[in-house]
Amino acid sequence: MSDKQKTLLCGDVNGNFNTLFSRVESIQKKSGAFDVLLCLGNFFGDDNSQLDAYKLGSRKVPIPTYVFGPTTSEHVPLYCEEGSEIVPNVVYMGKRGLFTTSSDVKIAYLTGLSRRELGKDIPMCTFEPSDCSAVRDACFRGQSEYRGVDILITSLWPNGIQQDENQKVEVDQGKLSDLIAWLSIHIKPRYHLVPAPEKYFERQPYRNLSIHQDFRECATRFLALAPVGNKAKEKWIYACSLQPISKMRVTDLLQGTTDETPCPYSADLLQQHQPGKVVKVSGNGQFFFNMDAEDEGGKRKRKGGENSERKKIDFSPDQCWFCLSSPTVEKHLVISVGTHCYLALPKGPLTPFHVLILPIAHHQSITKSPDEVIKEIKKYKEALLKFYMSMGKLAVYFERNYKTSHMQIQCVPVPQASASQILELFQDEAGINSIQLEVLPPYADVAQAALPGAPYFHAELPTGDQLFARARANFPLQFGRDVLSSPPILDCEDKADWRQCLLSREDEDLHVAKFRQKFKPFDFAAEEDSDSD
Template sequence: MSDKQKVLVCGDVRGNFKALFTKIEVINKKSGPFDFLLCVGNFFGPTNIELEPYKNGMRHISVPTYVIGPNTEADVEHYPDIDGCEICPNLTYLGRRGLYNSSSGLKIAYISGVENSNSARSSGAYNFNQTDVTAIRDICLKGQPSFRGVDILLSSPWPQDVTNLDPNNPQFKYHGSKLVAWLAAHIKPRYHISGLEDIHYERPPYRNHAPNGDSIEIASRFIGLASVGNTQKKKWLYALNLTPVDRTRLCDLALGTTDETQSPYPLSLLNSKHSNQADDSRNTQFFYDMDSKDDKKRSKNRDGGFHKKPRPEFDQAKCWFCLSSPEVSKHLVISVGTEVYLALAKGGLVDDHFLILPVTHHASLSILPDNVAKEMKAFKKAVAKYYASTDRVPVFFERNYKTSHCQLQAVPVHKNQEPALKETFEEFSQSSNFQLDELPPRTQLEQIAPAGTPYFYVELPSGEMLYHRIRKSFPIQFGREALASDRILDMSDRADWKDCQLDKEEETQLAKKIRQQFQEYDPAA
């Protein structure tokens, strides 16, 4: 079984079972097979006659489907009394709350119903309270001393304040749950899916809080989905392709994206310590009080909402590529200029596969200040001269997607391979279902890629520049895969840098050798 799991998630079905399962069947045939479908929001509707053919076997649900529980008293009757069971073939009610571990290792946490307005009291059939979310938190963390997070969190209500710090400044209103926000902050879902609001909203990913201030935390993505078959044609179905969090490299989980923000939830949510006492005052003290008069960092505006906190300056000490950071692999550094430094790529395609990076934090080539861009060009010229001494030419490329610090990669190819480069990149892009556009001569990246724009950019030895504006997903190893192909370097087994890593001693010796070879071309010497 592949580590990758293909998952579909959808918003409120509201009894539109025929539309849902017909659409799923088509998508599964075209893009599947999918491992399962997860539904949030109101699954049942005023009339549920369309489910009968699936119950009596006349129709078949093509993808195993899992739903969470009722959100209103009227919907309780549609759910079995048993907490988690099959409703009909391939349709399963997960239960009131819990953690579902798929056979592949995918962790799916879920909470059914809506927040009990009297949250310290016992939950009704369609309510949850503090005890419920704390129980889920404890299940997720049990036996996990190095807990990373869960893959998916399902909740029908949205978490309160999830739109905070969204630079897009969404203006819609929604009913958020404080308890769901508390749960999300603690179990750190890679994807948090909610419904009920009939709104399609994809929040920019946010980095979870580090409880001790220095640990590496994963990023979360919140997705609110509309109802099935809504007349406004708002998005109600979403596809995920996930490797379970516990089988994913920590360095991959830690990679940032250009649109990443801080967590919308206050750090104080993590300071909670659960008490098993039933006393109301003790049970409420560790939940963030959204109406606290002592919270001086937040203030209400005229509409009753809250002003956003100012975004703090980027902490260079925690960036893996800022030269001042303790995280940077200094043993791989070849040369250091005033604004730019040169280093060997970890797991390089070839021994002298370089990274040209700004010394301080800048997210991409397209937004470099003039003085940094000028020194970057000087290093590019030096690298080209160094490669030319062995009849090779440089291919420079940048992937400004799922990265946080500008990294211009430089890979040498023999000059005889130069004529095949453009066609190879174009063929590989077509096979990956996207298009590389050739930029006009003397085009500046900042003209077409303003701050925050994800893109892939490659500069060929001929001076030709190819560019793709990334709008959805993008193959992370694309640049390496094209260059590693049999037409260029003929080393397809090295397309993934993880397969090419050396131990630190070997890296140190290699860097020492390349440093000596590069010395006569070093613009910083």
């Protein structure tokens, strides 16, 4: 079996789904099967009617396809929950992150426009300097000797990449970003790919800089792919065969090429531990912002203030990715179906027996669910606890009612020996993230602590303790996973972010089949079905 991943990448799709997937099919007929397709830039366009055939199943996406965040507000309602399928075999990965494929290829991404450099906020389409830091930190996590990542995907071009004596390229100044340059020089991607508005551009590879003078770093190839099906017939799809950087010999990784150029970015960027903290004006007026700067009134600017124009996104149950009646639900992940709730395997599970409890109908959180749903949630929790105990494990349940549209209760089996440490580890992580974490009184109900409709985080521990936090702006989305993946509990920090441990469809099917078989003696829903027969 080859240890290389055959990867396809394309520019802005702009709704040209038939052109894209027909080309992929022809490439695979000629060159053999590819492992993944990564779509840069805008997936949707002004006319997305071609997608209907893929939703209905009359046409099929021929390859696992990953789509990233939008850059225009008009497209925001067309995207689904992060980690869910837009159509079968097309997964929306969100705005930022790092995920590791089954072939161990590491793909970092930060898409959308820079709010700081754009000068305004477009909800779900813009990123902050803190997003750059989060991606950098995810790449560095758990690595004593950092080599780099295999692929970096961004919507904006890194400022400086256009400055090349051997090649001329015209780039709209609004598409150049110092923040992306900062991210690129820090994480050292082997391939950095962006969408091009019109023309294909491939820069000569450049050697990354090191903070140590005598240390040699890997080289980066920068490519900009034209829009899918463009009339000028500029190159819009790119194929490569990648050996993961983690498995490459150092001599191969550091080998030079005859067309190699120096790094186009300023060495000063390596000295800036956090982007946006230092004001740095370049010749063309691009700059980093001082995040602690005051506005005209002498007060620090805050997101979501009086001038914020964030719009609440309405979700239709027919389009919800977790309503069991929705045509978009990933039914191959379903393990058990009750009267009001069901169990499903999560994307990127922490353990093979990590599972979600979800309401069949559309309810956003447990605090807004009817009594019959809450009653069946408790039945599933009791059944799962007995199931976990049969394997010598205990259960942790947690719910994040923040940036979600459909209630999901995470159920994770943990070693019995870790039970006494979990509360302290949650409190430590809360302190690091400046989260006010409360231990609720015995027998308290989360609905008594949370205001109606307010975002929150809630966890139930094996000791019987209940933890509650009000989810403020920038609440860490992986808070619960960060704690449970730590060495004292599950010792799998590489799985803190679900995008780093995604399973193939075949592995998901195997996990679900194994879970169903082992859970069958504890599944009250299966017993009720057999009684009715």
